[in-house]
Amino acid sequence: MPTLAIIGAGHVGRTFGRLWHAAGTFDVVGVLARSAASAQEGVAFIGAGFPAAEVAALPVADVYLLAVTDDQIVPACAALAASRPLQGATVFHCSGALASGTLEAARQGGARLASVHPIRSFADPAAVVAAFAGTFCGIEGDEAALALLVPALEAIGARPVAIDPAAKTVYHAAAVFASNYLVTVLDAALRAYQAAGIPEDVARELARPLAQESLSNVFRMGPAQALSGPVARGDYATVQRQQAAVSAWDADTGTLYGALVPPTATLAARKVPKTASA
Template identity: 25%
Template sequence: MRLIIPPDIGGDRLNISKKIGFIGAGKVGFSLGRYLVENHEGVMGYYSKNPDSAKEAAEFTDTIVYKEVEHIVEDCDILFLTVPDGIITKVWEEMKLLSIEGKIICHCSGSYASTIFSEISQCKAFGYSIHPLFAIHSKRNSYKELSQALFTIEGSSTYLNYFEQMFQRLGNQVQIIQAHDKAKYHAAAVFMSNFVVALASCGQNLLQQCGFEKEQALSALAPLMKNNVEHIIENGVISSLTGPVERNDVETIRKHLQVLEGEEKEIYKRLSTILIKVGMEKNAQLNYEEMENELA
């Protein structure tokens, strides 16, 4: 999706380097701030209601620690609210009472849209959600890998081009999305991140029931998991499907269902039903009706 710069916003204004501040100093604030500093963007510093965390983040990024939120708002053009999702609204309600005309207010939530900044147009400010499609595990190390992340951006049309160009300049892929798609977008990320952990836990538990030690079970499954993910990335979902569903092996599916119990059995049935749809695309000549009945 290509965007047209609104007529009242000139190209020069979009290209002017802007001063960036962070309100909140957790893993995302640490990581994004250091990433921007490493790429010579104008990060000014951090404010947090926990002064120690702001001080630590400022030292980590070689920037300023702000003791008053009013001062960081005054100094910066762009303010990232890198606070937990559950308190974005609370922080915003406090910021609305400050002088924020012309300010660019961003959060990094995957699930919330910029519409969480209620009445922002009345404040004559501009709101955005900017989210790296990447699991930030460490506040001191994740910044090293952020260059690999795709950033999704959603919000006011005024500065969409500015942020798109900024992250592209850093080498990131960028996707502009719509506010009403944020929840579905975040659900997709959960499928490919958190749910993978759930499936690994299921596989590990089943091997433990077969006599494997816990760490041995995970070690045994690791090459299978890595190889499968690599094939999906390189060859796509359909080409990567193997196993009993792909070859329409009803008897093996039946054996699996006989030994599985409870939620693991239900997960197996639900995921196998999805795999049948993939199998139909890969093997149009096969008839999966008997397998569908077995899984019903």
């Protein structure tokens, strides 16, 4: 069984550590955190490993997971590479925005590099552990590293998806569109309902079926066929009136409305017309 050392005792590191330990995929030998208490908490959650508060105390391993924030990946990797030989080891991080090339210090030490980005929220590690099966993970890196990590991911029910490291930032932006900016647009809808005199709780109930049915249609039919409304109908007189009214109510929301019209028109142009029934 390959040994695994985890740098970073946060939610992602703890979750992967516990899943791999429970599956018998990796022998978790150490957890490094900024404090001894945090390292000990990580070890307790995982159920294995030696708690380390400095990189020199982290046990040598076959595989190193850098489960740290994006801004700490490069310095954490440099510290790891300076602390021990890495020839033949696998070093990977879990950033959705950075490619495995950020681990260059480990490569210089002879390590094989990869990145594994689990596509889900880790707000509650215990809940994620219980329902991890089926989680997609964006992967890229050296062939030898992936040959080790892909079976390890599959052993805990993950669904690895290969991504282009050169497009890693665009890949991560896709998640922002699908999650963060979707919330921003829905907030604009709820505020607009309230501007029309509808109480917030009622506004949520009005928007809920529209949003849920639209999402369902996107994933069932594809975005172009799911699109409806004035732009899809080519009713630009209504679009202009709405943008003017929204801008008069709230300038920033009016700007958002206007920014969405051109890409929505492009999407509408992709819509396949319904064929007349015989």
